[in-house]
Amino acid sequence: MSYDLTLRVWRGDADGGELGDYTVEVSDGEVVLDAIHRLQATQAGDLAVRWNCKAGKCGSCSAEINGRPRLLCMTRLSDFDPSETITVTPMRSFPVIRDLVTDVSFNYEKARELPSFAPGPRDDDGKRRMMQVDVERGQEFRKCIECFLCQNTCHVVRDHEENKPAFAGPRFFLRYAELDMHPLDTHDRRELAQGAAGLGMCNITKCCTEVCPEGIRITDNAIIPMKERVVDRKFDPLVWLGNRIGIRSKDDEGRTEV
Amino acid sequence: MASTDAGVTGPTRARIEERTLRQDRWWLSPLATFVVFTAFVVYATVRAFMGRDYYASPYLSPFYSPCLGDCVEGASDFGQPFQAFPLSAALIILVFPLGFRMTCYYYRKAYYRAFWLSPPACGVAEPHSAYSGETRFPLILQNAHRWFWYAAVVVGLILSFDVVLAFRNEDKEWGHMGLGTLLMLVNVILIWLYTLSCHSCRHAVGGRLRHFSKHPVRYRLWTWVSRLNVHHGRYAWYSLFSVALVDLYIYLLAIGAIDDVRFF
Numbered sequence: 001m002s003y004d005l006t007l008r009v010w011r012g013d014a015d016g017g018e019l020g021d022y023t024v025e026v027s028d029g030e031v032v033l034d035a036i037h038r039l040q041a042t043q044a045g046d047l048a049v050r051w052n053c054k055a056g057k058c059g060s061c062s063a064e065i066n067g068r069p070r071l072l073c074m075t076r077l078s079d080f081d082p083s084e085t086i087t088v089t090p091m092r093s094f095p096v097i098r099d100l101v102t103d104v105s106f107n108y109e110k111a112r113e114l115p116s117f118a119p120g121p122r123d124d125d126g127k128r129r130m131m132q133v134d135v136e137r138g139q140e141f142r143k144c145i146e147c148f149l150c151q152n153t154c155h156v157v158r159d160h161e162e163n164k165p166a167f168a169g170p171r172f173f174l175r176y177a178e179l180d181m182h183p184l185d186t187h188d189r190r191e192l193a194q195g196a197a198g199l200g201m202c203n204i205t206k207c208c209t210e211v212c213p214e215g216i217r218i219t220d221n222a223i224i225p226m227k228e229r230v231v232d233r234k235f236d237p238l239v240w241l242g243n244r245i246g247i248r249s250k251d252d253e254g255r256t257e258v
Numbered sequence: 259m260a261s262t263d264a265g266v267t268g269p270t271r272a273r274i275e276e277r278t279l280r281q282d283r284w285w286l287s288p289l290a291t292f293v294v295f296t297a298f299v300v301y302a303t304v305r306a307f308m309g310r311d312y313y314a315s316p317y318l319s320p321f322y323s324p325c326l327g328d329c330v331e332g333a334s335d336f337g338q339p340f341q342a343f344p345l346s347a348a349l350i351i352l353v354f355p356l357g358f359r360m361t362c363y364y365y366r367k368a369y370y371r372a373f374w375l376s377p378p379a380c381g382v383a384e385p386h387s388a389y390s391g392e393t394r395f396p397l398i399l400q401n402a403h404r405w406f407w408y409a410a411v412v413v414g415l416i417l418s419f420d421v422v423l424a425f426r427n428e429d430k431e432w433g434h435m436g437l438g439t440l441l442m443l444v445n446v447i448l449i450w451l452y453t454l455s456c457h458s459c460r461h462a463v464g465g466r467l468r469h470f471s472k473h474p475v476r477y478r479l480w481t482w483v484s485r486l487n488v489h490h491g492r493y494a495w496y497s498l499f500s501v502a503l504v505d506l507y508i509y510l511l512a513i514g515a516i517d518d519v520r521f522f
Contacts, residue, residue: 016273067279067381087279095270102272131471155377159265183469200398203370203389204363207380220457220487224363228404228461235401248415251468 059147310347
């Protein structure tokens with residue numbers, strides 16, 4: 001069954017713009033990206049929208065639907081009443097380029113600031129080994145599709161542009177946690193996470209977790225564990241005393257601070 | 259005209275006047291949190307400063323346990339080392355459970371949203387012009403959460419001991435049980451669930467490790483705590499209600515408004 005959907009789509013660029021009203025014919029089973037594509041094909045040929053896989057795996061079509069950060073391709077029209085107006089805007093934390101397309105280079109700059117994986121020497125037979133249980137721990141973090149919806153919804157930069165130089169954001173805290181939990185990595189990134197990456201600015205209000213289309217428990221499984229690791233490094237006198245008198249956790253051996 | 263705002267209405271962002279375009283009732287959750295937390299804080303403050311009606315043999319209110327000040331007869335199972343303390347005995351020990359909850363990762367989310375509106379909800383602009391998170395005093399003290407967790411474990415043990423003592427009758431004879439015993443038992447179970455599902459507990463038992471494979475026992479503990487941790491927020495609410503309910507029941511017993519329902 002098809003019906004006429006009322007769409008409000010933000011049109012404009014860095015110099016200004018506004019929400020435009022459109023009526024688009026849509027069918028059962030379609031997603032918001034289908035409606036946007038039909039709008040582009042029939043009424044607004046110059047509408048700019050970034051998309052690629054249409055399967056929730058490439059992270060390209062991030063936008064805001066009725067004010068909530070979502071993937072256009074994973075938001076079903078059946079989640080809305082057919083009479084409801086659906087408002088689609090670009091992500092509101094990043095500089096707008098045109099229409100629904102934003103400049104997400106902030107995220108790539110932050111990625112570059114993060115020291116990459118640094119494994120130790122190989123075993124005698126030239127291989128590196130990890131036990132299955134240690135491999136499994138990081139699998140949740142590997143599900144990230146880099147849609148940057150978490151970065152977009154995080155109020156630390158969404159509401160405070162001035163924090164961007166000092167704050168890496170949830171996607172990269174996820175990466176910090178993944179590497180810090182990696183048994184083969186030789187870097188100690190805890191000081192860096194708290195200092196240059198601004199982990200202390202996160203007040204764990206969990207919006208990143210709420211919007212993650214992959215269902216990664218970013219706050220509980222990455223940010224809070226990373227905060228606890230920073231406490232080990234900086235704020236726990238017992239750990240400090242243990243290090244001073246030589247009772248050091250063997251688990252941290254072989255790591256050097258970056 | 260170019261905007262000079264630094265947030266969602268900033269000059270580089272898509273020019274949208276509304277601070278949020280959300281149409282759902284996003285305000286309901288922070289409002290409910292605000293109302294319930296405020297009600298609890300008012301109730302707990304009044305009860306903590308009252309300094310009376312906290313003991314109805316054999317029940318001791320969790321707000322006053324352990325009763326280390328100048329407490330009524332029968333209430334002090336661990337002596338009265340702070341007998342000279344001039345104010346309510348609750349004020350001596352409440353700092354520990356209060357500190358545990360104030361620095362709790364779940365409660366932080368709840369009160370930052372509901373009381374400080376930072377942010378009030380996801381995708382809703384916060385009203386503050388500047389933000390430094392938990393990097394400065396006093397919020398940098400949130401990093402002391404694990405210390406309060408250590409104290410919370412001790413408090414949990416003491417409250418468990420109180421439940422054992424509650425299996426007596428008014429004359430301190432063993433082998434009896436009343437509605438108060440049941441309420442205290444449920445309360446202490448919820449408090450243990452809340453305490454053991456804590457993120458700092460999860461970190462301490464195994465989360466801090468880099469090699470799960472080298473520590474199978476701690477890994478097993480970590481998996482158990484992780485299972486509880488998923489429901490940490492739920493336990494935070496339930497235990498908040500239960501501790502207030504137990505205190506209210508004992509208060510009503512102490513002032514003689516009701517009689518304890520004795521099971522055996």
